[in-house]
Amino acid sequence: MRISFLGAIREVTGSLYLLETKTTRVLVDCGMHQGCSTCGVQNHIDFPFDPKTIHAVLLTHAHLDHCGRLPKLIKGGFKGKIYSTLPTIKLATLVIEDALHIMEDEYRREGTPVLYSKEDVEATLDQFEAVDYSRDVTIGDLTCRPRDAGHIFGSAFWEVYQKNGPSVAFSGDLGNRGSRILRTTAQLSAVDALIIESTYGNRIHEDESTRELKLREVLENTVKHKGVLVIPAFAIDRTQQILFEMNDLFEKKLIPPIDVYLDSPMAIKATDVMKEFPQYYNNEARALAASGDDLFDFPGLTLTMSRDESKTINEAPRPKVIIAGSGMMNGGRIQHHLVRYLSDPHATVLIVGYQSEGTLGRELHDGKKHVKVLQESVNVNAAILSIGAYSAHADQAKLVQWVEEAAALPKHIYCTHGEEGAAVALATRFVQHLKVDATAPHPGDTIEL
Ligand SMILES: [Zn+2]
Structure with a gap:
């Protein structure tokens, strides 16, 4: 199994991972870069893979930095299913349609090119497939299971198991303590590798x-x-x-x-x-x-x-x-x-x-x-x-506690979705506190499991 870190690496937006086995190619999230001066350009750059060769997308949640480039993927020829919970589908629909309106507005006012069309958005919505927490989806030689991340409504982290091969979990974004509405983050199963967000990897929230x-x-x-x-x-x-x-x-x-x-x-x-x-x-x-x-x-x-x-x-x-x-x-x-x-x-x-x-x-x-x-x-x-x-995000203490309370400690941890200082600080904390192999990858890095 090979994983490529393609977005939200040493930064917090533009989430995108490519997971490949000999027969199956899956993306985890396909989000938009947001809030930076070069973000527009980054969103327009071609994907470093051919969208036609991707079998499916596992979507963690409806935030734009996780789902915002899905229509661009469809525009590029992606024909597979996009799996997520039903609330995520409903919310992602609002988020993507809103993003399109904002882009169309900017095009009218400033001539900024739009990333995709209304037709691409409609096609995207057609390719969504709802899956409930803890239900398995089979994609080629992979079994994929969404679990409650407690981050926003419908949010999931995904556990992926390769037949006769390794397993990996993608945390997506993980929830903070004490939500009055959401359930707490589900327990992480025993997996070989964990890719974990680190938005607040170097901070502790007030209670x-x-x-x-x-x-x-x-x-x-x-x-x-x-x-x-x-x-x-x-x-x-x-x-x-x-x-x-x-x-x-x-x-x-x-x-x-x-x-x-x-x-x-x-x-x-x-x-x-x-x-x-x-x-x-x-x-x-x-x-x-x-x-x-x-x-x-x-x-x-x-x-x-x-x-x-x-x-x-x-x-x-x-x-x-x-x-x-x-x-x-x-x-x-x-x-x-x-x-x-x-x-x-x-x-x-x-x-x-x-x-x-x-x-x-x-x-x-x-x-x-x-x-x-x-x-x-x-x-x-x-x-x-x-x-x-x-904050809808876990702080350092909660991130570490979540991993500590997993059914078994992952062998390798990769800290992503955090600015450089936060990602590196969290990796260091995992190494020192849990004695596991943890790093903060660089954009474009690829690992073999
Ligand atoms: Zn989020």
Whole structure:
């Protein structure tokens, strides 16, 4: 068995692995490069393999950096099936269609070439095949099994077993502790090799109780000072976690009522998908839903689907909370709110997710006092706060614990999907703490198992 590390290697976006045996060729994920100046070019470069020769794709989850180049694969002649859970198919459909709209917009405004067409997207959706957690899929001489990764709704890590050969697991992205909606990451089986994400390979998140306290505090302060709280949130998972916790705080009357605007069509649609599959919730959330509670809705919440509805938020009285995408602030409706509120000393921007290098979110997170948003130069007078525990990613401690609690320790570990420092730090931690062979591969590296 041969594995080639083709994307999200020593960086966090563009996930792509090629797994080959003598008779079978499978890809794990086919994601888009995002948030960097060269990303557009990287996405357009031809794949280092012929898409026609690939038998199937194993998709871990619906984030764009894992599924965003699937239509490009189809455009290149890929005819096989794309396997993932049903919620992932529904969410990936939203994500890919949204990506196409953004690219078509950019083409109209700036002439930037689009990566694929509507027809390619439609063909992609036709090639999806749903498979539930712990069900086996046979592809040539490989048996492939998705397991619950607990990262976002429907997310999976894949275990792959070659007939009379080695086994390998691809972690995809692994979930953080303490999700109020998702189940915890399933136990890793005994496999020969593990390819594991390392987004937070060198960091430890604050704990969940701090998270709820911080959210409560920032909401209370917003009400007290008649402020504006702007929360840039990823449309899938982070938004729903925040809505869930706000719903909880309001129901328990732990915070005073405040108007909340969910200003993201994608997040509104993703929330609907999550409501459709309560069987994927953890026990607590499932029981709540079964009791008739709408987990993601509360008095004071307004969903603004259209642009016109979105504009009314500007005139809405304070205090108010605005949740909008994109999560890293490099696009989407959040930018309009940032132009308006970043210079306002009574506003707060609450960062609840990973901010990759080169994004506006990263600049704000790092404390920059002047930034450019939508071609405008803006002074940053708003408070910039962050709550790391909302991350949908496991931190170093959880990553190590997950491997430690596997049915057996893998013989080899490869740390990917993390910036260089994080990937190398995690590999070093595995070597020192678990005494296993662990490395951080370089882009294009190939290993034989
Ligand atoms: Zn992800």
